[in-house]
Amino acid sequence: MQQPPNQDYPQQQWQQPNTAWGSTPQWQQYEPLPPQYPQQMPPPQWQQQPYYPPPYQPPEKPHNAFKLGLGIGCGVMAAFAIGLVVLAFLISAGRQNSTAQQQFATQPVSQPTTVPTQTIFKVGETGSNTVWSMTLNSVKTSAGDQIFTLGAGMTYLVVDVTVSNLSSTSQDISSMLSFRLQDSTGQAYNEAFTDIGKAPNGTIQPGSKLRGQIVYAVPKTMHDFTLQFQGNGIDGSSGTWTFTI
Numbered sequence: 001m002q003q004p005p006n007q008d009y010p011q012q013q014w015q016q017p018n019t020a021w022g023s024t025p026q027w028q029q030y031e032p033l034p035p036q037y038p039q040q041m042p043p044p045q046w047q048q049q050p051y052y053p054p055p056y057q058p059p060e061k062p063h064n065a066f067k068l069g070l071g072i073g074c075g076v077m078a079a080f081a082i083g084l085v086v087l088a089f090l091i092s093a094g095r096q097n098s099t100a101q102q103q104f105a106t107q108p109v110s111q112p113t114t115v116p117t118q119t120i121f122k123v124g125e126t127g128s129n130t131v132w133s134m135t136l137n138s139v140k141t142s143a144g145d146q147i148f149t150l151g152a153g154m155t156y157l158v159v160d161v162t163v164s165n166l167s168s169t170s171q172d173i174s175s176m177l178s179f180r181l182q183d184s185t186g187q188a189y190n191e192a193f194t195d196i197g198k199a200p201n202g203t204i205q206p207g208s209k210l211r212g213q214i215v216y217a218v219p220k221t222m223h224d225f226t227l228q229f230q231g232n233g234i235d236g237s238s239g240t241w242t243f244t245i
Helices: 065-105
Strands: 126-127 132-142 154-165 171-173 179-183 203-204 209-219 224-229 239-244
Touching: 126 203, 132 209, 132 224, 132 239, 154 179, 154 203, 154 224, 203 209
Parallel strands: none
Antiparallel strands: 126 132, 132 154, 154 209, 171 203, 179 224, 224 239
């Protein structure tokens, strides 16, 4: 049986030397060749591509930016318009109040006791403007009664006034808001609640008048007082009367 050839090493070959005829042939031994392996190829190398950053993209503006700006602009314009209206109203009211105060001191009325040009009036005199006419009829003191009495050193001061409505509309008057009393030191007094007389409170129709008594609790040591009439308390009217008790 024939064996397969050796795959790792080649078989030994011999050659017959060139000898003379009839000589004995000699074997020549060759060194075996080293094994042959298939050439190993180096692993493929990846080539790294250079990095390029993505192009810059500006952020998108919100679609409602225009609407927001328009709304803010409209709000500012509306606030500005309202401010102008309020300012115009205040200026107009100030002019009317100033005119009313000036006319209160300078306009006379058709009563014998009126002093047309004076700004401070006395008992029995009348001051007026385009809305009001006020007369300080009389002043007196009172000790009160069994129900309403005061402590030692105090007395009631009773102020009798008449107020007329010279305007074409009805006017409200309040003894607490329309009148203010203070003494020569600047001390102010609040109205006292008693059963002496009746205070001038209520609505006065156009061309009508209202008379009443306002009572204050004052020290017996004070004698000089100032009574100020302020119309309905918010129209800017002002008239001053001085007296001594």
